Amino acid sequence: MSLYLKYLSMHLKSELQYKMSFILSFISQFFTFFGYYFTILCLFNKFSNIKGFTVYEVLLTFSIVTFGCSFCEVFFRGMDQFDKLIVEGNFDRLLLRPRNIILQVFGEEINYVKLSRVLQSLVILVIALLNLNVEWNIYKVLTLLLMMLGSITLFLSLFTIAATYCFITVKGLEIRHVLTDGGKHLAQYPIGIFRKGFVLVLTYIVPFGFVNYYPLLYILGRVEKKVYIFSPITTILYLIVSLLLFYKGVKKYSSVGS
Amino acid sequence: MSFIEVKHINKTFKVPIREDGKFGAMKSFFNRKYRYINAIQDISFSIKKGEIVGYIGPNGAGKSTTIKILSGILTPDSGSVCIDKMTPWIDRKKYVSEIGVVFGQRSQLWWDIPAIDSFNLLKDIYKISDEEYEKTLNELIELLNLKDIMNIPVRQLSLGNRMKCEIAASLIHKPKILFLDEPTIGLDAVSKKAVRDFIKRINKTNNVTVILTTHDMSDIEALAKRIILIGKGSILYDGTIGKLKKNYDYLRKVKITTKDNIEIKRDYIINQVKIKDEIEFVIDIRKVELSDFIKAISSKISIIDIEIISNDIDDLIVRLYEEYKI
Amino acid sequence: MKSYLSYFNLKFKTGLQYRAAAYAGIATQLFFGIIYTSVYIAFYESNASNYPMELNKLISFLWLNQAFFSLMYLWHKDKDILAIIKNGNIAYELCRPQDLYLMWASKILGERLSMVTLRFLPVLIFALLLPFPYKLILKTSIPFFLLSIIALVLSTFLSTFLILLCHIICMFTLDEKGIVNIFMVTADILSGLVIPIPFFPSFLQKISNILPFRYVSDFPFRLYVGDINIREGIIGIIIQLIWIIILVIIGRILSKRALRKAVIQGG
Numbered sequence: 139m140s141l142y143l144k145y146l147s148m149h150l151k152s153e154l155q156y157k158m159s160f161i162l163s164f165i166s167q168f169f170t171f172f173g174y175y176f177t178i179l180c181l182f183n184k185f186s187n188i189k190g191f192t193v194y195e196v197l198l199t200f201s202i203v204t205f206g207c208s209f210c211e212v213f214f215r216g217m218d219q220f221d222k223l224i225v226e227g228n229f230d231r232l233l234l235r236p237r238n239i240i241l242q243v244f245g246e247e248i249n250y251v252k253l254s255r256v257l258q259s260l261v262i263l264v265i266a267l268l269n270l271n272v273e274w275n276i277y278k279v280l281t282l283l284l285m286m287l288g289s290i291t292l293f294l295s296l297f298t299i300a301a302t303y304c305f306i307t308v309k310g311l312e313i314r315h316v317l318t319d320g321g322k323h324l325a326q327y328p329i330g331i332f333r334k335g336f337v338l339v340l341t342y343i344v345p346f347g348f349v350n351y352y353p354l355l356y357i358l359g360r361v362e363k364k365v366y367i368f369s370p371i372t373t374i375l376y377l378i379v380s381l382l383l384f385y386k387g388v389k390k391y392s393s394v395g396s
Numbered sequence: 397m398s399f400i401e402v403k404h405i406n407k408t409f410k411v412p413i414r415e416d417g418k419f420g421a422m423k424s425f426f427n428r429k430y431r432y433i434n435a436i437q438d439i440s441f442s443i444k445k446g447e448i449v450g451y452i453g454p455n456g457a458g459k460s461t462t463i464k465i466l467s468g469i470l471t472p473d474s475g476s477v478c479i480d481k482m483t484p485w486i487d488r489k490k491y492v493s494e495i496g497v498v499f500g501q502r503s504q505l506w507w508d509i510p511a512i513d514s515f516n517l518l519k520d521i522y523k524i525s526d527e528e529y530e531k532t533l534n535e536l537i538e539l540l541n542l543k544d545i546m547n548i549p550v551r552q553l554s555l556g557n558r559m560k561c562e563i564a565a566s567l568i569h570k571p572k573i574l575f576l577d578e579p580t581i582g583l584d585a586v587s588k589k590a591v592r593d594f595i596k597r598i599n600k601t602n603n604v605t606v607i608l609t610t611h612d613m614s615d616i617e618a619l620a621k622r623i624i625l626i627g628k629g630s631i632l633y634d635g636t637i638g639k640l641k642k643n644y645d646y647l648r649k650v651k652i653t654t655k656d657n658i659e660i661k662r663d664y665i666i667n668q669v670k671i672k673d674e675i676e677f678v679i680d681i682r683k684v685e686l687s688d689f690i691k692a693i694s695s696k697i698s699i700i701d702i703e704i705i706s707n708d709i710d711d712l713i714v715r716l717y718e719e720y721k722i
Numbered sequence: 723m724k725s726y727l728s729y730f731n732l733k734f735k736t737g738l739q740y741r742a743a744a745y746a747g748i749a750t751q752l753f754f755g756i757i758y759t760s761v762y763i764a765f766y767e768s769n770a771s772n773y774p775m776e777l778n779k780l781i782s783f784l785w786l787n788q789a790f791f792s793l794m795y796l797w798h799k800d801k802d803i804l805a806i807i808k809n810g811n812i813a814y815e816l817c818r819p820q821d822l823y824l825m826w827a828s829k830i831l832g833e834r835l836s837m838v839t840l841r842f843l844p845v846l847i848f849a850l851l852l853p854f855p856y857k858l859i860l861k862t863s864i865p866f867f868l869l870s871i872i873a874l875v876l877s878t879f880l881s882t883f884l885i886l887l888c889h890i891i892c893m894f895t896l897d898e899k900g901i902v903n904i905f906m907v908t909a910d911i912l913s914g915l916v917i918p919i920p921f922f923p924s925f926l927q928k929i930s931n932i933l934p935f936r937y938v939s940d941f942p943f944r945l946y947v948g949d950i951n952i953r954e955g956i957i958g959i960i961i962q963l964i965w966i967i968i969l970v971i972i973g974r975i976l977s978k979r980a981l982r983k984a985v986i987q988g989g
Contacts, residue, residue, distance in 0.1 A: 144520050152508040155549065162900025169904045177917045181761075184921055185769045188761075231504055233469045235521050236493040312746035320753045331764040392485060393471045394410070 141237065145245030153250050160251065167254040174200070174326070175262065189331040194269040195358065199350045200326040201263035206289025206349070207322050208255035214294055216246035218318075220301035221308045229391070239388055240381065243301070272357060281353045281367045288349040288370025291377050296321065296344070298380040305387030317344070325350055348372045397478070398442035399605060400466075400573070405475030407435045407461055435461040436629040439475075445572075448599055448606040450620035452613075454717055458629040459609045463575055466607070467497055480572060493522055496566035500578035503558070504565055505550045511561040512546045515568055522569035529568070536564040540594055556587025563591065567598065573605045574598075580615055592618045613710050625713075627720050644719075645712050648686060649705040650677045656697035664689070673700070726824050730832040737836025744840035747792065751845050755788040759856050774920035778859055779947040785858035786943040787915060789845040792837035793878055794939035796913055797906040798885045799898060800830055807892050816981060823977045826889065831882045859947075866948055869955045873942035876962040881938045883969040884909065890973055893980035914940030920949070934965040 153160055178200060182193040191199075211218060223229045223246060232242045272278065300314035325346035329337055341347040348369040356366035413429045436458040443449055453459050464470035465477060468484035468491050477484055482491045505514045519529045537543055540560045545553055553561065559579065566574065576595070580588045596619060598604050608620060616623055617637065625633040633640060647666065652675045660668070664683035669676045679689055686704065693699070759781050766777050775783070787794065803826055806812050815822055849858035862870075888906055892898050910916060912926075913935040919927055930936045937958060945955045 141520050144517055148506060148509065148513060148517055151513060152506060155508045159897055159899055162897070163903070166900055166903035166907070170907045173907055173911050173916055176911060180917050180921050180923070181765060183923060184772065184774055185765045187768050188765050189768050227502065230464070230469050231497075231499075231502070233488070234467060234492050234495070234497050236489045236523075237521050307742075309742035312743055313749055316746075316750050316753045320750065320757065323754065324757050327761060327764075332760050336760065392469060 142241060142245060146248055149248035150250065163251040164254045167251055168258060171255050171258050188327065191328050194266045196327055197262055197266040198270065199328050199354060201259045201266060202285050202289050202350045203322055203325045205256060205259040205263065205286055206293045208252050208259060209290050210293040210297055211252045212249050212256060214244050214297055215249040216243045217297040217301050219247050221304045221311050224304045225308055277367055278357050281357050284370040285349055285353050288373045291373040292345065292349050295373065295377040295380040298384050302383045302387045305391050321346055328354060345372060345376060399445035399480060400443040401478045403440050403476045405439050405465060405472040405477060406437055407472050409433045409435055434629050439631055441624055441634055443605060445605055446603040447622065448608065448620045450616040450623040451607055451609045452616065452623055453626035457626045459626060463577060463609060467495060467575055468492055493569060494571055495573045495575060496571035497575040498562050498566045498577065498579055500581040503562060505561055507551050509549055510547045511550055514565060518565060518568050524569055532568055532570055536567060539597060540564055556583050559583060559587065559591060576606065576608045578610050580612055595619060613713060625716065632720050644716060646680055646682045648679055648681055650679060651703040652699055653701035654697050654699055658697050725820055726828040729825055730828040733829050733832030734836045737833050738840065747841050748844050751788040751791055751841065752848055755785055755849060758784045763855055775918060775949055777855060779949050781855060782859045782947045783918060783943050785849040786946060787939055789842045790838055792841055793834055794881060794915060796881060796884055796909045800889060803889050804892060804898055808896060822981065823974050827882055827886050830885055862946055862948060865952055866946060870942050870946035873945055873959055873962065876959060877938045877942050879966055880934060880962055883966060883973060884934065887969060887973050890976045890980060909935045912936060913938045937962045937965060
């Protein structure tokens, strides 16, 4: 942990070398993000609901997903950009050090600019929460926290899977955007609005549903079962599997080379 | 048993063959064919503690594969490596804290901030105690004369100063073995000398074993007594430079300036070129004494000027490569 | 002229080599197509009336956008061009006997055309094979077809010149991250690629009718699906032409200025 903090401070120091560029990027990230937000507002300007979900319910789902994604893009950027490490041959350097490889991968890159998105998703989360008609209690607060943590865990897993793919080939890596960006788009809405096939995929293959749909139903009072509260925890399993795969990739890397 | 013991290591890479044609990419996606490349074959050597060894060979000979195996990044298909009682790729985490690696073409320093920050990070990575760190760092700063450049962002440093910092960074945890991959590439003469002197010095004072790969033969001449020459994945020569010279350095160029014309045919004359007033002979000194040759020639023509050029090590290596057809 | 053609050719042919990227791109486009159509279908199913566009027209429009996406999106960044701007090598470009503006234009055009060439057909075929209501319907009448083809060709140039303008602005800011990025994102939204223009609030629709961005993707494809009538179509094409001329003039003036600046600075 202390090593990771060291990495954080090193990256901050590097970033502060270019203050103006940092500020401009921070602002422009804010704008990029506004695009998604704008889409949802436009659509709800024309329609009153989507399969019974109102604008603030959708915004809640949306903010949970973007929070997790942008959080990972800030703090686990090294994993997101893992292909660079492989292509530029710098992964070897990490193997030459007597420390945990995943920690070092995280430390390779920290993207403070995207804190802008984390902030904005939190703002939208607050707006949504203030406008939702929910009777809050300790269970529902817990659910919300688990949703946020689950979202981080899930995106970290997706980043790790995409990184593991780099051990096989770095060709056509753009496909990872289907996994992360695509998933992000799809899971902006409560997955219940989609046809059955999607729901199954988003529950069992890329478990966005466990992060932003099933617990959401509990918060909104559409289901009462307490088991829904803990559904985001399943993402931990997903993370474990993806990390194991990653380690397997590291092994393969050292037997096959690049 | 020696400090570094490499026995019969092999490594084959599997490279997918790209198929051409319209649906080539599609075809190779479903039915991949592979080509096998023997990067290294049956390589064995041993190195004593405190030795400096030059590991040389043309591009693609298997140098970097060997270095990768020795530094624990790559696992060989067969064979064994034992370094300081460890197998690099098995005891990787423990092993790598005993080695330092410098890739001349890559950097381990953080580009935008001063080198001292990178050193501080390495202190944490290698879990070096404050005391120990302080001591080593001061030593390095003094030896490499880094005092004035430690607090300048790395991107603003000259190539020579950057390389000094790179080397310092790889020694901060006091490794027992130092791998240097083209450490003087792109450096000017002064920096080259500084880097070489430093390598010699830490080798002497700290008894650090140094394995050096380079294309710059003057590096080898200045640093390594022993060279290992590799070509097409196999070791071609392992021994001292002196012995190598004795065996292969038998050609001399003799440039004679004269107004006369002469044509000599002898078996020891390999080549003879005349440009204006200058005749250039290439002779084989195994077959004739140089002085005898000059005597013979001076009896036939009047010599205005004479110059004898001995080969530098580059020519020697080129000839070696030619001889082994690599 | 010949040299610009060869820049175009070079970029086009290089682009065709990136097969793996193309497969990934096709997959992405299909995926996003499915997401977008699904979301809109869900919205239409949950709300009885007041649709800004007919559903089948909307779905076809969305698929056409996806199929020609690589020709339409406006946040295109040319790595080579940005690199020479940032590292100051731009001064060397002056040593060449060519016009920088046209050279860059042909590079960008070549790259984008190569991308779309590899991608559009598989996306179209996939979308045609989908079941109703996800299906793309290509049926249109001859006047609409002809007009939209003209509009598509013009929009290809329009998007190229817009992107080129962004890169030229980078010559002043020396960085694509700040203002240029905001400009690109705004342009992207106002082009109707993120959400079709009819779904905009009415004041924004009016604004976007004046600006060039919607004439990149919104206009040609809505014309194709028949969401815009012939008269508006002809007016739209005239507006496209006017914008192309304006953009070229602005771009050339700015690029001359920027180059002068680069020379004074000494690169």
